[in-house]
Amino acid sequence: MRVVIVLALLVCLFAIAYVNAAPAPADEQIISDNVDAFHPSDDSEFSKKLIKKKLIILKVKALKKILGK
Known part of the structure; x- marks a missing residue:
């Protein structure tokens, strides 16, 4: 059992080291060109x-509770 735990930790450490060793992008402009503009109104509509x-789910649950189902 201890061997499995040690192997799992080694795999995790290897994965972390692999991700950290990935080269950073040369230019931040490359990243910003590929990202769409964020519109707060889109996010607020999603939240609404x-x-x-x-609320609908809660109302349905309340009705089921009242009806005894």
Whole structure:
């Protein structure tokens, strides 16, 4: 059992070292050109939809509880 734990830790350490050794991009402009502009209104619409969905789920659960299902 200890051997498995030690091997798992070694694999994790190797993965961390591999990811950290990856070369950084030469120019930040390359990254920024490929990213779409963020619009806060899009995020707020998503949040509103998520809240509405959760409220509907809560209402359905409350109705089921009242009806005894």
